[in-house]
Amino acid sequence: MPQIENTHAQWSNRLAYILAATGAAVGLGNIWKFPYIMGENGGGAFVLVYLFCIAIVGIPVMIAEVYLGKTGRQSPMRALGVVAKKYAASAAWKYAGGMGVLAGYLILSFYAVIAGWACAYVIETAQGHFINATPSEVKTTFESLTSSAPQLIAWTSFMLLVTVGVVAKGLQKGLERCVRYMMPAMFLLLIIIAGYSANYGEFSQTIQFMFAPDFSKLTVDSVLEALGHSFFTLSLASGVMIMYGAYLPENTSIVKTSIWIALADTMVALIAGIAIFPIVFANGLEPSAGPGLIFQTLPLAFGHMPAGQFIGSLFFVMLVFAAFTSAIALIESSVAWLVEKKGFNRMLSAALSGFGLWLLSLLSIFSFTGASWTEVHWFESSMNFFEMIDYLTAKIMLPLGGFFIALFVGWCVKQQDLAMELKLSPFMFLVCSNLLKFISPLIILIVFLNLIGVLKF
Numbered sequence: 387m388p389q390i391e392n393t394h395a396q397w398s399n400r401l402a403y404i405l406a407a408t409g410a411a412v413g414l415g416n417i418w419k420f421p422y423i424m425g426e427n428g429g430g431a432f433v434l435v436y437l438f439c440i441a442i443v444g445i446p447v448m449i450a451e452v453y454l455g456k457t458g459r460q461s462p463m464r465a466l467g468v469v470a471k472k473y474a475a476s477a478a479w480k481y482a483g484g485m486g487v488l489a490g491y492l493i494l495s496f497y498a499v500i501a502g503w504a505c506a507y508v509i510e511t512a513q514g515h516f517i518n519a520t521p522s523e524v525k526t527t528f529e530s531l532t533s534s535a536p537q538l539i540a541w542t543s544f545m546l547l548v549t550v551g552v553v554a555k556g557l558q559k560g561l562e563r564c565v566r567y568m569m570p571a572m573f574l575l576l577i578i579i580a581g582y583s584a585n586y587g588e589f590s591q592t593i594q595f596m597f598a599p600d601f602s603k604l605t606v607d608s609v610l611e612a613l614g615h616s617f618f619t620l621s622l623a624s625g626v627m628i629m630y631g632a633y634l635p636e637n638t639s640i641v642k643t644s645i646w647i648a649l650a651d652t653m654v655a656l657i658a659g660i661a662i663f664p665i666v667f668a669n670g671l672e673p674s675a676g677p678g679l680i681f682q683t684l685p686l687a688f689g690h691m692p693a694g695q696f697i698g699s700l701f702f703v704m705l706v707f708a709a710f711t712s713a714i715a716l717i718e719s720s721v722a723w724l725v726e727k728k729g730f731n732r733m734l735s736a737a738l739s740g741f742g743l744w745l746l747s748l749l750s751i752f753s754f755t756g757a758s759w760t761e762v763h764w765f766e767s768s769m770n771f772f773e774m775i776d777y778l779t780a781k782i783m784l785p786l787g788g789f790f791i792a793l794f795v796g797w798c799v800k801q802q803d804l805a806m807e808l809k810l811s812p813f814m815f816l817v818c819s820n821l822l823k824f825i826s827p828l829i830i831l832i833v834f835l836n837l838i839g840v841l842k843f
């Protein structure tokens with residue numbers, strides 16, 4: 387086997403990797419998106435399907451990605467190229483990795499904007515702007531933030547600058563140091579808030595809502611939504627898990643760590659539900675309020691509950707931490723690629739990548755402020771750039787990327803080599819291998835065709 391040149395550093399240990407990868411997984415997807423889509427899809431039954439998708443599709447694809455990264459030891463596109471060459475497979479497989487990096491880059495261009503809102507809300511809440519606020523005042527705050535280009539640009543620039551600063555410092559001094567403090571702090575804050583809101587709000591109604599499945603509320607569409615979200619929430623097909631796998635220390639179990647990461651991500655999503663819904667129910671708010679759920683309704687609750695100014699500020703600090711540890715993951719593959727390809731140092735690579743992101747983020751920012759030039763026509767529908775980037779990444783690039791990764795590892799990689807790396811019992815290996823070969827691609831294919839409207843149930 388040819389020696390693979392390794393230009394990159396590695397995580398200093400297993401824990402560092404777990405924290406970083408969990409940091410990448412846990413983000414706005416868990417705390418902002420999961421609660422509102424669960425709310426829109428009727429609760430319990432949706433949660434069950436989501437758990438099923440994580441186990442059947444999410445974990446196998448994550449294992450496949452980390453395996454590819456660890457074997458290739460390069461940024462995603464090049465890592466796939468290395469593995470394809472090793473097994474004499476078509477070099478075209480590497481574009482599945484390249485598409486992931488591109489998807490991650492596009493995702494970050496709006497992710498940084500939303501993370502910027504969370505930063506702005508830390509200040510708003512801490513200054514007591516929501517104390518005794520009326521619903522219309524809370525709404526006005528949200529609208530005046532999201533319609534002010536200067537404010538959005540300032541907060542997005544701040545998020546991107548800090549992201550670039552951390553990533554420029556390198557793997558161990560930058561990313562690792564950051565997740566080592568932020569992840570435990572994030573978990574702790576989340577538990578405190580969940581405990582508080584379980585006490586203060588409608589806890590039993592929340593448990594009923596989240597865990598008593600009512601299958602009559604389950605539509606085919608919500609099954610598909612659950613599957614799509616399991617991809618986004620685990621950061622799959624976005625270059626992230628391949629990249630972080632490339633930094634995996636030699637004797638770290640891919641299977642065990644993947645299961646841990648998926649479990650942690652799922653726990654955070656569920657605890658976020660327990661933190662948010664008791665407040666929603668106690669205040670008679672609508673669980674299906676949509677994307678505005680945490681920005682437009684929670685401040686109302688924070689404004690009226692004891693210690694709400696404090697708890698509310700902590701909530702948004704936690705959200706910033708969660709988003710931030712995903713942002714550094716999202717920028718890392720493009721930075722590593724510039725280091726490999728152009729031979730730039732990390733500082734320059736991070737700065738260049740960050741500048742490109744800053745320019746791209748303007749598309750989303752001006753979409754929120756409602757600038758008319760951001761309206762684009764897309765087949766029959768018309769959406770703004772933000773909606774288009776979201777649609778293109780979450781609904782097209784991620785499922786397609788995951789599909790090719792599962793097929794590539796299932797069919798092109800020599801299964802004995804995979805078995806040696808995964809160290810599973812023969813039976814469990816067979817399960818895993820068949821999930822990658824058949825089940826995951828098939829499920830993804832059905833979802834994908836449905837989402838792009840080719841196949842409509």
Ligand code: PHE
Pocket residue numbers: 410411412413414415416490493618619620621622624626712715716
């Ligand atoms: N998993 C992150 C979240 O749940 C989002 C993300 C997607 C991060 C893709 C990296 C890559 O918020």
Ligand code: NA
Pocket residue numbers: 410411412413415416618619620621651
């Ligand atoms: Na997540």
